Amino acid sequence: MSLAVVALVLVVVLAIAVALLLGALIEMYRQLEQLRAYLSIEDRAEEIDSTHLAGRRPSAFGLAEHLDTVPAGGVLVLSEKCATCHQLAEWIGPRRARRELQILVVPQSQDNGASFIEEYGLTQHLLVEPLRAGAVSNALGLHTTPAVLFIAEGRFASMETVPSVRRLDEAIGRLATPNVAR
Structure with a gap:
């Protein structure tokens, strides 16, 4: 052969x-x-029932008043107790933080919240001091983290879970337009 x-x-x-x-x-x-x-x-975002928020101004729930005038924006809700929240915070950090995405950290304690914020460099886009964040979260009726609240024309539009960095990146992409609903 x-x-x-x-x-x-x-x-x-x-x-x-x-x-x-x-x-x-x-x-x-x-x-x-x-x-x-x-x-x-x-790895898919689940819509959170936000009918009680629809059309209402964010400041009515204790969020910053400047959100009442934004054409499109969002509030990312994180907690130091959730592993996905740590991944999202690390991914955002000070480099990827965007003006249209504000961050609400709902800590188990004041010290935990402060160390979480400092660890990931989230101070510049922090929406509410950790001490008040629990009250704001309760006023919103939000007990799920991580989540993102979409704001369109200064009013709440929708709310959904954020199961991964990939889904957060998609949510941030939708913030660029006033019609942020899915």
Whole structure:
């Protein structure tokens, strides 16, 4: 048998092996997708009922009055007790903080809130001092973190969970336009 025939057989065998492995990889991704859907751990934002907030001014709930005049904006609600909140705060940090996205940190205690804010450099975009944040969160009827509240034309538009950095990035992208609802 010549060397060319051996090489050709080897290439064909390797091509078949690669095709089989690629098919197995595709099947694994499909199974992973099914598991995530079954366990409800999909990376998607869930809308939070905000009918009690719709059309109302943010300052009515203790948020900063300048939010009553913004064409489009949002309030990111974080807590130092949630791992996803830490990931989001780290991703935002002082570099990605944006003027249209204000941050409300709802801490378990004053000290925890202050250290969380300092650790991630969120001071410049902090909306309410941690001491008042719990009262604001209660007034909003919001007991879920992380979440984002969308504001359009100075009024609350909608509210949703933020399960990942990718979803926060999408939410920030929607803040650029006055129609921030989904």
